[in-house]
Amino acid sequence: xxxxxxxxxxxxxxxxxxxxxxxxxxxxxxxxxxxxxxxxxxxxxxxxxxxxxxxxxxxxxxxxxxxxxxxxxxxxxxxxxxxxxxxxxxxxxxxxxxxxxxxxxxxxxxxxxxxxxxxxxxxxxxxxxxxxxxxxxxxxxxxxxxxxxxxxxxxxxxxxxxxxxxxxxxxxxxxxxxxxxxxxxxxxxxxxxxxxxxxxxxxxxx
Numbered sequence: 183x184x185x186x187x188x189x190x191x192x193x194x195x196x197x198x199x200x201x202x203x204x205x206x207x208x209x210x211x212x213x214x215x216x217x218x219x220x221x222x223x224x225x226x227x228x229x230x231x232x233x234x235x236x237x238x239x240x241x242x243x244x245x246x247x248x249x250x251x252x253x254x255x256x257x258x259x260x261x262x263x264x265x266x267x268x269x270x271x272x273x274x275x276x277x278x279x280x281x282x283x284x285x286x287x288x289x290x291x292x293x294x295x296x297x298x299x300x301x302x303x304x305x306x307x308x309x310x311x312x313x314x315x316x317x318x319x320x321x322x323x324x325x326x327x328x329x330x331x332x333x334x335x336x337x338x339x340x341x342x343x344x345x346x347x348x349x350x351x352x353x354x355x356x357x358x359x360x361x362x363x364x365x366x367x368x369x370x371x372x373x374x375x376x377x378x379x380x381x382x383x384x385x386x387x388x
Contacts, residue, residue, distance in 0.1 A: 207375070210366040212333035215257040219356040219364060220332050223296045224260070225250045226352050227287040232262070234283050236276030243273050245285075252287075253313065258329050260285075260298065263314035263321035274323070277302050283327065286335075291351035293337025293383075294358055300330040334361060338383050 191197055216224070229246040245252075245262065253261040262285075264274065277283065281303065287296040302325040305311075311320040336358075340346060356364075358379060359372035 207362050207366075207370055208336075210362055210370060212331055213365055214329070214331055216254055216260070216329055216332060217257075217361070217365060219361045220296060220334070221254050222355055223289060223292075223294075223334065224252055224254060224287055226292075226355055227252070227289045227296070229288045230262075231286045231288075232273055232283060233286075234273045234276035234280070236272075236279045238276075241272045241276055247316070249289075251314075252285075255326075260300075260325075260327040260329060261310060261314065262302075262325040262327060263311075264304075264323045264325065265321055274304055277304060277325070283325075285327075289352065289355070291346045291349040292355060293340040293346070295335045295340070296332070297335055298327070298329060298332050300327050302327045334358065336383065338387055341383060342387055 191200065213220075226249055228249040228251065229244065230252060231242055232245050233240070233242045235241070245265075247263070247265065251263065255261050264271075273283075281301040283300060283302045285296075285298040287298070289295075304323050305326045306323050310324055310326070314321050314324055357372065357376045359370070359375035362370040362375055363372040
């Protein structure tokens with residue numbers, strides 16, 4: 183096998199030269215709290231992927247329930263119930279050692295996904311568990327997530343995969359332009375941004 187180390191990217195400078203500068207909207211959409219538009223995305227999501235890290239390595243696992251199963255406690259806190267599973271509790275074991283975590287929310291019919299990074303504590307507070315009960319059954323525990331960064335991911339990956347090809351999006355969700363206009367304090371105009379968004383994304387899928 184030929185030596186290919188000369189083709190490896192190993193420095194931030196090499197990455198920057200490969201991909202170029204970050205566009206302004208990609209920076210504007212990242213905030214350190216749960217903006218109402220981001221809360222609306224969480225409320226519409228029936229499925230999320232939880233990433234954790236621990237002494238034995240990394241873990242990523244699915245979390246799903248009726249839309250809105252992850253509760254917004256306040257602008258800086260989420261509640262994620264731990265439903266029945268295979269009892270491996272890999273994610274929970276990781277969080278005992280390292281509270282850092284990340285969530286990726288998916289919404290059927292919507293190309294944009296929502297990324298939340300933060301730290302989680304495992305709680306058995308009866309009042310919180312009762313808030314997450316389904317059909318009278320409370321989860322054994324839940325994650326109290328302290329939010330550090332939140333931003334939506336562009337729709338290119340969803341479009342390339344064809345994941346929601348025949349699924350209509352919820353009508354009540356804010357558009358990407360609406361979110362960016364709010365988070366950029368009107369430096370980005372929603373209508374202008376949204377008008378050409380799909381064409382821009384289609385033109386840059388590959």
